[in-house]
Amino acid sequence: MRRPWRIAAAGLLAAALADLSSCALNVPYDKYAIVYGIADYNGLLSTLTYTDDDADAMYQLLLVSQGFDLVTLRTNSAATKSQLLTDIGNIATDPDMDEEDLFVFYFSGHGGPEGIGPEPETGDAENEWISLYGSTYPPDLSTTFSDDALVAALRVIPCRKKVIIIDACNSGGFIGNELEVDGEPAALAEGSESILELAADAIRLYANFDGSSADIPPWEALVLSAAGERELSLEGPFYGHGIFTYYLLEAETEGDQDHDGWVTVTEAFAYTQEKLYRDYYLGRFGPYDAYSPHVSGGPVDYVLFEAR
Amino acid sequence: MLFLVTLAALGPVSARALSPAGGAALGAGLQAGAAAARSSLHPANVQTWLSTRMLLEFPLVRVLGLGFSLGYHLADESAPVSGVLYRGHHGLEFATYLLLRSALAVDRPRAGIAAGGSANFDVYNLTELLFFYPSLTAGPYLELPIEGPPRHSFSFGLPCRLDFRRDLELSASIGLEISWRWYPAWKEGT
Numbered sequence: 001m002r003r004p005w006r007i008a009a010a011g012l013l014a015a016a017l018a019d020l021s022s023c024a025l026n027v028p029y030d031k032y033a034i035v036y037g038i039a040d041y042n043g044l045l046s047t048l049t050y051t052d053d054d055a056d057a058m059y060q061l062l063l064v065s066q067g068f069d070l071v072t073l074r075t076n077s078a079a080t081k082s083q084l085l086t087d088i089g090n091i092a093t094d095p096d097m098d099e100e101d102l103f104v105f106y107f108s109g110h111g112g113p114e115g116i117g118p119e120p121e122t123g124d125a126e127n128e129w130i131s132l133y134g135s136t137y138p139p140d141l142s143t144t145f146s147d148d149a150l151v152a153a154l155r156v157i158p159c160r161k162k163v164i165i166i167d168a169c170n171s172g173g174f175i176g177n178e179l180e181v182d183g184e185p186a187a188l189a190e191g192s193e194s195i196l197e198l199a200a201d202a203i204r205l206y207a208n209f210d211g212s213s214a215d216i217p218p219w220e221a222l223v224l225s226a227a228g229e230r231e232l233s234l235e236g237p238f239y240g241h242g243i244f245t246y247y248l249l250e251a252e253t254e255g256d257q258d259h260d261g262w263v264t265v266t267e268a269f270a271y272t273q274e275k276l277y278r279d280y281y282l283g284r285f286g287p288y289d290a291y292s293p294h295v296s297g298g299p300v301d302y303v304l305f306e307a308r
Numbered sequence: 309m310l311f312l313v314t315l316a317a318l319g320p321v322s323a324r325a326l327s328p329a330g331g332a333a334l335g336a337g338l339q340a341g342a343a344a345a346r347s348s349l350h351p352a353n354v355q356t357w358l359s360t361r362m363l364l365e366f367p368l369v370r371v372l373g374l375g376f377s378l379g380y381h382l383a384d385e386s387a388p389v390s391g392v393l394y395r396g397h398h399g400l401e402f403a404t405y406l407l408l409r410s411a412l413a414v415d416r417p418r419a420g421i422a423a424g425g426s427a428n429f430d431v432y433n434l435t436e437l438l439f440f441y442p443s444l445t446a447g448p449y450l451e452l453p454i455e456g457p458p459r460h461s462f463s464f465g466l467p468c469r470l471d472f473r474r475d476l477e478l479s480a481s482i483g484l485e486i487s488w489r490w491y492p493a494w495k496e497g498t
Binding site (some may be wrong): 006027028100102151160161177179180181182183184198199202203205206209218219257260262264265267270275294297298299300301302303 | 336340345347348350362385387388390391392393394395429431432433434435437439440441473474475476
């Protein structure tokens with residue numbers, strides 16, 4: 001007599017849990033994005049081919065497929081530093097934005113390190129930068145955004161969930177992990193540290209952590225970069241995009257690794273990393289050009305896409 | 309640390325001289341439970357976790373033992389709430405702990421409390437981001453000896469754990485543990 005009662009109770013419990021689960025998966029917040037892509041640098045920097053197409057495609061994905069509430073797209077000559085500051089200000093003052101909302105900044109174009117030659121370790125105080133329209137080399141502050149300057153500019157946006165996606169050379173240098181050591185090296189060609197060295201570094205970071213940061217720490221924004229701090233990021237006709245962006249666009253449909261209906265920043269990272277590794281391994285681009293995406297550390301992750 | 313190493317070295321001697329508790333024990337354990345995590349920016353959420361460990365324990369005096377364990381644990385990511393989830397992670401833990409317990413006998417269970425600390429080296433799931441944090445664990449357990457040489461016992465525990473994560477305001481967990489122990493130096497009647 002008791003068994004049917006137990007089965008019924010279990011069924012009710014399962015239904016209740018399923019209902020709770022579906023409630024938890026709602027997205028009761030607004031989603032904003034700023035999307036910049038620059039291919040034509042007006043002759044001041046080398047012309048790229050697909051970076052403005054990257055931005056167009058990301059704009060379509062976020063606005064049309066993902067249903068973002070507001071996506072600002074700027075390409076080529078419209079994508080200046082002053083315009084970016086204006087766009088950030090407009091979103092920051094949007095009366096509908098609150099702390100629960102999601103903000104995504106996507107950039108595809110030139111990037112680089114502050115200095116010339118070998119760089120210090122990741123998490124250093126040395127800046128990397130992205131080049132807006134009108135940039136020159138070496139970079140000047142009026143047309144480029146360093147990692148520190150970018151995070152300072154984005155700080156006016158009141159939402160807590162911020163994601164910065166950069167498809168540019170040396171973009172891993174924007175990541176400011178203060179408690180994690182990255183087993184993925186800043187340049188694949190340099191190889192990794194040994195596990196003991198990594199463990200010792202992890203203890204050192206824990207012991208020395210004081211809440212300060214260089215670059216963009218995970219509590220300010222999660223950064224998903226196309227390349228390591230000392231790597232180039234490539235584009236190619238086979239893809240019609242930057243290679244990282246090509247796979248990032250795919251991640252909407254292919255990147256939901258745990259099949260929970262959402263593609264998080266970490267899942268998007270893992271998907272693009274695996275795909276880039278396979279392409280390098282298969283020789284679609286040569287070992288000399290091998291590079292790998294990187295992602296911020298930190299205990300939290302954000303939903304980036306709804307899986308399609 | 310020197311104190312602990314000294315205790316460990318003297319453990320077997322102490323066991324013979326002072327304790328009828330069956331000598332040193334080798335064992336393995338399996339734990340599962342739920343953890344609560346809360347960052348300074350986002351609401352708390354729950355993660356489930358699972359861990360396994362190998363253990364080596366020495367009696368120090370009649371009611372006190374010292375243990376060392378090497379474990380592997382994994383925590384699932386939390387369910388997303390308002391687009392935020394706590395990352396899953398997995399890694400190794402090196403622990404040492406004290407056991408305050410009643411005397412061991414074949415014909416009756418013994419109760420105890422285990423308390424100690426661990427050093428954890430974890431990697432966030434799907435990444436190669438390695439991080440370190442220490443933890444404290446304490447909890448009661450009940451050990452049930454099984455008759456017949458070689459002497460074994462099973463124990464059931466309720467480990468409560470507090471992680472000292474520097475990027476979380478709170479990281480704590482509670483779980484259930486089942487352990488198996490083998491006492492190679494067990495003597496009947498001790």
